[in-house]
Amino acid sequence: MPSNCSKCVCAVESLKIKYLLPPYLDPNLRAEDLITGVCFASAGSGYDPKTPKILSVISIPDQLNFFQQYVGKMRSLLGEQRSNDVVENSLYVISCGNNDVLLTTLFHTRTKSSEMVSYAAFLAGQASAFLRELYRQGARKIVHLSALTTGCIPAFRTLLGGVQRQCSDESNELAVMFNEKLSDEIQRLNDDVLLPDLTVQFVDMYTPFFDIIRRPENYGFVVTKEGCCGTGTIEFGFLCNRLSPSTCADNSKYIFWDSLHPTEKVYKILTSVIMKDINKLL
Structure with missing residues (x-):
């Protein structure tokens, strides 16, 4: 929950809960799946209400409604006391904000520095409201991942990076602004005496991901600007299939699988970062 399950899947595997x-x-x-964890995420969603509408995915409020349904099902399965124990002692991993940053910079809807700062604060405020509602519904141990180095994904290099396909500084700057505002909001939540037993861990994913991009050889990567699928410059999602021409034979040398998403190898590297913070909550 709420917008990307890939890193959550790797975390679940690392914890040896299930594959x-x-x-x-x-x-x-199945009923047992509910007890050991499920994913409420909808890839492409975001804290800005416009983001899921543009991408035709499940909004954050709708994901919260599904979580409320989940809690109800747990009570039917386990009874109120045991279900409360499961919900309160479960770990919630959240990855959200990347798509808000991507769409805003792609469409150049906020080009002035003051507008970007204001938008970053808006997103962080939306995140805070979401976390408070999640707490109200029973969550107590939450890990929130920062936005990634969005300006360096292959699609943005192609669309915004010029002839040399450089990283988009505008997108990266907005991601940094959002991360700073989000970190501040999370600190306020942790300090709020009206939210007893709440622990929200902010995890910086921007720095390790950017390090992979800047120093790929340290991690065994060779290709940094293109994805493995097809040309690697613009294809993503359903455009990546068994008929896609020129798809690489060895994606372990690539940072990106398609023009938007990292490879499994990258996710596993980033998961090692997440796990350090997860272990603090367990």
Whole structure:
């Protein structure tokens, strides 16, 4: 929850809970899956209400409604006391904000520095409200991942990076602003005496991901500006399939699988960063 499950899946595997984190909306979901964890995320969603509308994905309020349904199902399965114990002692991993940053810089809706600062504060405020509601519904141990180095994904290099396909400074700057505002909001939540037992851990994913991009050889990567799928410059999602021409034979040398998403190898490296903070909450 709420917008990307890839890193959450790796965390679940690292904790040896189960190999895959099933989506809550899976029609074949079993009762035992509810008890050991599910994913409420909808890839492409964001804290800005416009983001899920543009990308036609599940909004944050709708994800919260699904979580409320989940809590109700848990009570039916386990009874109120035990279900409360499960909900309060569960770990909640959140990755959100990247798509808000991407869309804003892609469409150049905020080009002035003051507008970007204001938007970053707006996103952080939305995140704070979301975390408070999650707390109200029973969550107590939460890990919130920062935005990544969004300006360096292959698609943005292609669309905004000029002939040399450089990183988009505008996108990276907005990601940094959001991360700073989000970190401040999380600190305020942790200090709020009206939210007893709440612990929200902010995890900086921007720095380690940027380090992978800047020093790929340290991690065994060779290709940094293109994804493995197809040309690696613009294809993503359903455009990456078995018929995509020129898809690489060895994606372990690539930072990106397609023009938007890192490879599994990168996610596992970043998971090692997440796990240090997760272990603090366990």
